[in-house]
Amino acid sequence: xxxxVSTVLLSAVLSSPALGxxxxxxxxPQPMTGPDAPFGDKFKKAYGxxxxxxxxxxxxxxxxxxxxxxxxxxxxxxxxxxxxxxxxSEKVLVMTGGRASGQAMEIASVCQRxxxxxxxxxxxxxxxxxxxxxFVFRNNPTGSIYPQAFLDFxxxxxxxxxxxxAVVYDNTLxxxxxxxxxxxxxxxxxxxxxxxxxxxxxTLDFKPIMTKVKGLNPDxxxxxxVATTDAILLTRHAKEMGIRPRAFVGFGGGFGVADMHTQLxxxxxxxxxxxxxxxxxxxxKVKAFYDKFHTxxxxxxxxxEVEGYSAIYILADALKRAKLTGDLExxxxxIRQALLATDMTTVFGKVKFGSWTGPLxxxxxNQNVYSPEHSVMAQWKDGQxxxxxxxxxxxxxxxxxxxxxxx
Amino acid sequence: xxxxxxxxxxxxxxLLVPFAGPGSFVLHVLILVLMWTxxxxxxxxxxxxxxxxxxxxxxxxxxxxxxxxxLYLKLGIAPWWGMLAGGAxxxxxxxxIGLLCFRLRxxxxxxxxxAVAEIVRLVxxxxxxxxxxxxxxxxxxLPPLHLGGWAVNWESKTPFYxxxxxxAxxxxxxTDWVKGSRLGAYLVAIREDEDAAEAxxxxxxxxxxxxxxxxxxxxGLGGGFYAFYFRYVDPDAVCNIGLSMEMVFIAMVGxxxxxGGPLVGATFLTxxxxxxxxxxxLGHLVFYGLxxxxxxxxxxxxxxxRVHRLLTRPRxxxxxxxxxx
Numbered sequence: 001x002x003x004x005v006s007t008v009l010l011s012a013v014l015s016s017p018a019l020g021x022x023x024x025x026x027x028x029p030q031p032m033t034g035p036d037a038p039f040g041d042k043f044k045k046a047y048g049x050x051x052x053x054x055x056x057x058x059x060x061x062x063x064x065x066x067x068x069x070x071x072x073x074x075x076x077x078x079x080x081x082x083x084x085x086x087x088x089s090e091k092v093l094v095m096t097g098g099r100a101s102g103q104a105m106e107i108a109s110v111c112q113r114x115x116x117x118x119x120x121x122x123x124x125x126x127x128x129x130x131x132x133x134x135f136v137f138r139n140n141p142t143g144s145i146y147p148q149a150f151l152d153f154x155x156x157x158x159x160x161x162x163x164x165x166a167v168v169y170d171n172t173l174x175x176x177x178x179x180x181x182x183x184x185x186x187x188x189x190x191x192x193x194x195x196x197x198x199x200x201x202x203t204l205d206f207k208p209i210m211t212k213v214k215g216l217n218p219d220x221x222x223x224x225x226v227a228t229t230d231a232i233l234l235t236r237h238a239k240e241m242g243i244r245p246r247a248f249v250g251f252g253g254g255f256g257v258a259d260m261h262t263q264l265x266x267x268x269x270x271x272x273x274x275x276x277x278x279x280x281x282x283x284x285k286v287k288a289f290y291d292k293f294h295t296x297x298x299x300x301x302x303x304x305e306v307e308g309y310s311a312i313y314i315l316a317d318a319l320k321r322a323k324l325t326g327d328l329e330x331x332x333x334x335i336r337q338a339l340l341a342t343d344m345t346t347v348f349g350k351v352k353f354g355s356w357t358g359p360l361x362x363x364x365x366n367q368n369v370y371s372p373e374h375s376v377m378a379q380w381k382d383g384q385x386x387x388x389x390x391x392x393x394x395x396x397x398x399x400x401x402x403x404x405x406x407x
Numbered sequence: 408x409x410x411x412x413x414x415x416x417x418x419x420x421x422l423l424v425p426f427a428g429p430g431s432f433v434l435h436v437l438i439l440v441l442m443w444t445x446x447x448x449x450x451x452x453x454x455x456x457x458x459x460x461x462x463x464x465x466x467x468x469x470x471x472x473x474x475x476x477x478l479y480l481k482l483g484i485a486p487w488w489g490m491l492a493g494g495a496x497x498x499x500x501x502x503x504i505g506l507l508c509f510r511l512r513x514x515x516x517x518x519x520x521x522a523v524a525e526i527v528r529l530v531x532x533x534x535x536x537x538x539x540x541x542x543x544x545x546x547x548x549l550p551p552l553h554l555g556g557w558a559v560n561w562e563s564k565t566p567f568y569x570x571x572x573x574x575a576x577x578x579x580x581x582t583d584w585v586k587g588s589r590l591g592a593y594l595v596a597i598r599e600d601e602d603a604a605e606a607x608x609x610x611x612x613x614x615x616x617x618x619x620x621x622x623x624x625x626x627g628l629g630g631g632f633y634a635f636y637f638r639y640v641d642p643d644a645v646c647n648i649g650l651s652m653e654m655v656f657i658a659m660v661g662x663x664x665x666x667g668g669p670l671v672g673a674t675f676l677t678x679x680x681x682x683x684x685x686x687x688x689l690g691h692l693v694f695y696g697l698x699x700x701x702x703x704x705x706x707x708x709x710x711x712x713r714v715h716r717l718l719t720r721p722r723x724x725x726x727x728x729x730x731x732x
Contacts, residue, residue: 033692071684076644080637081435081681088432105545105639113562131547171532173541173641198533 023066024319026312027086028097029079029107032071039099039304043122044069045297046308047096054312060319065312068092072103079103083110091328094119094319094335096311101125101173108136115329117336121311122304125173130362137339137353139314139346140307141277141371143177144359148375150249150274151185153389160400162186162220166195166213166245168206168234169224170252178224178251181359194218201227206237214243221245225254232263239267246401247272249377261383268380270399272388276303277374279347280393289347310346317344340366349374414580421572425565434564440670440677441571442632447657447669448578449625454655455664456585457618458598459509460517463524465650466504467497467623469531471630472645476544477537485550487570490631497627498620505616512601521648528646543641546634567636574632575670578625583666585621594618598664626654660702662709671711 028047030040047067055064068090070082079098083106086092095111095118098104104123111118112133120128120138124146129138141148154160165186169179176198183193194216197209213221221243225231231254238248249272254260256275260268278301279286289309293301301309318338324331343352354369368374377389379398388398425434446468453459471493478484478492508519531538538544552559552566559566585591593614596604605611634640653676661672675698683694706713 075649076639076641077439077633077637081439084435085432088430102543102639102641102643105543105641106637109545109638125542127542127545131545133547171541173543176541 023064024060024324025066025068025090025092026315027083027090027092027095028067028069029072029082029086029095029103030069030097031074031099031103032069034073034075036074036099040069040071042302042304043097043099043308046293046301046305047312049293049296050309050312050316054316060316061324065316065319067312069097074100074103076102076106080106080110083107084114087111087114087116092116093324093328093331094315096121096315097308098123101128104128108133111135116332117339119311119315119339121307124177126177126358126360126362126364129364129367130358132363132365134365135336137366139311139348139351139368140303141374142358142362142364142367143174144181144362145371145375146178146251146276147182147185147274148359148372149377149389150182150251150272152375153377155189157389157398157400160247161189162191162246164192164194164216164218165220165222166197166216166218167193167222167224168195168197168199168209168213169222170201170203170226170230171198172201172226174226174252175224177360179222182222182251184360199230201230203230203233206234207241210237210241210243213238214241218243218245221248222251223248223255224251226252228254228257228259231255231257232260235260235264235271236267244402244405246405248402249274251275256378256385260380260385269382270402270404271380272377273380273385274375274377275385277349277376278303278306279349281387281395282393283347286347306348310348310351313346314339314342314344314351318342414576414583418572418576421576422569425568431564434568436678436681438564438568438571438636440673441568441575442629442636443653443657443673443677444575444670445571445578445625445629445632446654447661447672448575448582449622449629450654451658451661451664451669452582452585452625453618453622455658455662455668456582456591456598457594457615459615459619460655461520461622462517462648462651462655463520463522463527464622464626464654465646465648466520466524466527467501467626468630468633468650468654469527469642469646470497470500470623471627472634472640473531473538473544473630474627475631475634476546476640479546479550480544483550485552486546486631486635487552490570490574490628490635493631493634494624494627497630498624501619501623502616505619506612509612509615509619524646524648524651528642531642531646538642541641543639543644544634546638549635549638570632570635574628577628579666579670581621581625585618586666590614590617656699658709660699660709662711662713662715665709665711665715667715668709668711672709675710 030043031037032040051065051067059065068086070086072079072082095116098107099122101123104120108118108128112135115135118136122140124143126142126144129136154162167179167183169175195213221238223234225234231250251274255273290301293305318335322334322338350370352369353366355365356369358364376387376393378385379388386395387393450464453461474493474496475486475489478489479486504523508516511519532541549561593609596609597611601611630645657669657672657676660675662668680695
């Protein structure tokens with residue numbers, strides 16, 4: 001009898017560390033195949049690096065972290081399916097990822113219904129955190145926050161306030177959100193919008209639009225392009241048609257890629273790019289992360305990698321503080337409570353979730369309150385894209401007005 | 408309807424599935440299968456029975472989905488009524504499309520449908536005051552529904568499953584009914600030789616327009632269900648060409664012009680594909696493409712068509728008629 005009891009006790013003692021070893025699972029729907037597959041791969045690398053580091057440092061309260069990536073092929077319905085699968089079959093405690101806003105909407109909807117916290121790491125549609133979903137959190141800025149650095153620049157740089165502005169943007173969710181937010185603020189400052197032109201993605205000829213814009217002689221030329229080819233052709237056609245504003249300002253990923261310089265050469269000179277935030281590059285910790293990532297994978301991280309890597313650290317921090325009992329439902333709510341108390345700094349920047357009103361009047365829930373600071377404006381200088389505004393993040397001094405501008 | 412009893416039995420059996428206690432994920436996959444069955448059957452009525460190949464059926468799905476969303480979010484009409492209205496709206500929209508496009512034949516008709524789908528997508532993207540543009544519509548909460556004093560729980564999959572069973576049944580039963588009717592005979596005549604059909608006095612444009620409306624109604628219902636179940640609709644989700652193609656694939660893999668084909672095609676391309684995706688990870692797209700090629704090369708009559716032929720062969724050569732079942 002004694003032997004039996006001791007055996008039971010012994011096995012209990014032996015099995016408890018085994019329980020402690022059980023990994024904490026984080027679910028991440030990402031596009032691993034299909035047109036968006038390159039982005040899924042970026043996030044996979046970023047998550048992988050963060051998880052390796054955290055596990056090497058002892059994990060979360062002794063338990064290892066594990067990321068479960070499911071492929072949604074950039075399809076909304078499939079995003080809902082894999083989110084459901086991760087939560088009900090794979091029993092993940094918390095979710096992140098999504099990549100594009102349409103898929104993130106479905107994931108947010110599923111997570112809210114199944115009461116599982118979801119940390120949005122990249123999708124930028126304002127609506128995701130503007131529907132009152134208390135299980136949905138977002139670290140990255142919303143689309144309407146992107147023009148923040150530009151708006152700060154025109155208000156605070158002496159003489160930069162535009163006398164008029166022409167706005168040309170692609171008719172995607174992202175393009176429209178940025179253009180609407182920028183135009184709303186410009187109008188509030190009394191800047192006349194002389195042109196408001198939407199175009200479909202992958203337009204081959206911008207000359208008709210630019211002919212019209214040239215006649216209006218805008219003081220600022222604002223261009224929004226998600227696609228690289230659009231960004232290049234917008235700039236080329238605007239300059240070739242002889243539009244000479246005091247500043248060309250590009251918004252969206254298209255204006256931030258190396259092709260801008262290789263394809264445009266001198267035409268890219270002094271074009272501003274108000275691109276996505278990818279951490280304060282003047283911060284040595286952020287620099288160290290960039291270098292480490294480059295050494296490990298051979299590529300320099302951009303916003304996607306910084307966001308994915310930071311998301312895992314935010315979740316790990318919340319998981320550390322949450323009391324996990326082994327009961328899925330209770331644990332998920334405990335993690336939600338822990339996320340609400342998040343107050344930390346990652347390579348992306350400061351993070352604290354709160355409810356506040358966005359630039360377009362949306363009421364955000366659990367949106368990073370520091371988001372308005374996560375906006376930067378860079379400028380193309382001799383083939384290099386360097387941060388110029390706000391001054392705290394500047395890598396070089398800015399050139400304004402454009403020397404080519406008409407007097 | 409030719410045989411009511413088997414239909415009633417099949418629908419009753421399908422409705423009993425939730426009582427067997429499958430996990431919510433299994434039920435979710437079954438709902439997807441039934442939704443794709445409805446959409447595949449919608450395409451099959453026009454493409455399979457009448458031989459009119461449309462590459463733009465996503466437009467009709469989009470009309471159904473947007474109608475459901477707009478009625479609920481702007482006018483407060485519950486999505487289950489919205490689904491029916493979505494079907495009706497899609498049928499209505501299909502009338503002018505049919506009258507215009509059916510003046511064209513063969514590949515010209517197919518290309519015209521492609522153009523119509525693009526027009527609908529652009530309207531959804533740019534008519535912002537009606538469609539919310541690229542932002543799309545999101546349902547955050549479904550309205551309460553009481554059926555005989557029993558409040559429907561929208562957090563459970565069962566009510567959606569029941570709705571999906573009824574939709575798929577409506578699609579398949581109506582296909583069966585058309586096949587057995589005079590209209591069905593007209594359609595076969597048009598499919599095999601349109602000039603001959605006209606020569607014997609069939610008003611081919613009228614018959615085709617009626618069939619397109621039938622097909623559009625089912626596609627609109629399916630689109631409405633998509634909005635109701637997935638709760639988020641934007642132009643990329645319901646108006647893209649990929650959706651049109653999947654409807655074609657489901658009907659073709661299952662069996663063109665057969666009644667059960669869309670169910671088989673949807674099961675194959677949704678449930679089987681989901682299992683393969685889970686097991687093989689990244690190899691599933693190869694599986695998808697390969698199965699499509701193999702079916703088209705070796706079973707042009709589709710899986711259901713082939714099985715039906717094998718089962719009925721001993722009884723006589725008549726079953727060998729192409730596209731039988």
